[in-house]
Amino acid sequence: MMISNDIEQLISMLSRLPGLGPRSARRAALSLLRQPEARMLPLAHLMERAATSVRTCSLCGNLDTIDPCHICTDSTRDGGLVCVVETVGDLWALERAGVHRGVYQVLGGTLSALAGLGPEDLNVSSLLDRIAEGGVREVILALGATVEGATTAHWLQEKLASTGVVVSRVGHGVPMGGALDVLDDGTLAAALIARRAL
Numbered sequence: 128m129m130i131s132n133d134i135e136q137l138i139s140m141l142s143r144l145p146g147l148g149p150r151s152a153r154r155a156a157l158s159l160l161r162q163p164e165a166r167m168l169p170l171a172h173l174m175e176r177a178a179t180s181v182r183t184c185s186l187c188g189n190l191d192t193i194d195p196c197h198i199c200t201d202s203t204r205d206g207g208l209v210c211v212v213e214t215v216g217d218l219w220a221l222e223r224a225g226v227h228r229g230v231y232q233v234l235g236g237t238l239s240a241l242a243g244l245g246p247e248d249l250n251v252s253s254l255l256d257r258i259a260e261g262g263v264r265e266v267i268l269a270l271g272a273t274v275e276g277a278t279t280a281h282w283l284q285e286k287l288a289s290t291g292v293v294v295s296r297v298g299h300g301v302p303m304g305g306a307l308d309v310l311d312d313g314t315l316a317a318a319l320i321a322r323r324a325l
Contacts, residue, residue, distance in 0.1 A: 134160070186257070188233030188250045190215050198222075198230060205229040207264040209254065211283065213237055213271060221269065229267075232257075237275035238282055246282065258290050265293040272299040272317060 130138075134156060142152035159167040183189070184196035191197055198204060208229030212218050213236060221227050232254040236244045257263055266287060270276035284294050300318025301310065310318075 186253055187231045188215070188235060188253070189218055189231060203228075206257075207262050208267070209257065209263055209265070210267045210269050211254065212269050213276070213279075217269065227267075232266075234270075234279070237270060237273070237279040239275045249279070251283070251286070255286075258287070258292055263292050265295060268294065268296040270296075272314070 137159075138149070138152045138156045141147055141155050142149050144152075147155060159170065180192045181190050182192070182194050184191055184194055184199055186195045186199045189196040189198060193200070205228055208227075209232055210221065210227050210229055211232045211234060212221065213234055215233055218231050218233055221231075232250070234249045234251065236242070236249060238244060238246065238249070254266070258266075266283075268280045268283060270280050280296055287294050298321055300314060300321055
């Protein structure tokens with residue numbers, strides 16, 4: 128197929144984005160190129176602006192245009208309740224759900240020997256600083272139900288044991304509307320182990 132080098136490079140760059148393979152990248156590039164003034168140029172302008180204005184929050188690790196971020200500086204939030212998440216995407220998901228009115232700590236990953244991520248690679252120091260300053264009552268570990276997530280949660284629980292702060296973990300198991308016969312063994316086991324009285 129004969130495509131100009133500029134278009135091929137655009138498709139190649141788009142295909143590197145999560146969730147976009149080569150076919151999806153071609154469709155996205157075609158959509159952008161059909162209306163460059165209405166779609167491509169505004170997108171390019173916003174991407175350039177975001178690249179220069181968005182920064183990582185020095186307190187929690189969130190992405191925002193101010194440091195500390197809007198969540199950390201929001202006086203209506205409960206600073207004594209810290210929810211620890213793996214990524215900014217996890218933070219955004221919890222914010223969309225609207226169920227957490229405290230603050231966050233973004234680790235930037237989980238402990239993984241295969242990925243070469245150790246304790247020194249996780250964003251934990253600002254969490255420890257917050258706890259040392261006082262006012263933190265509870266740390267909620269909202270990490271994935273994976274081996275790495277469980278390992279990281281266990282490591283954090285041990286690290287925070289001497290602080291006197293309550294450490295809890297989000298529930299794992301059967302999702303709302305989930306049928307038992309289609310769930311994997313690990314999910315069923317976690318749901319049964321984490322059961323609670325009614």
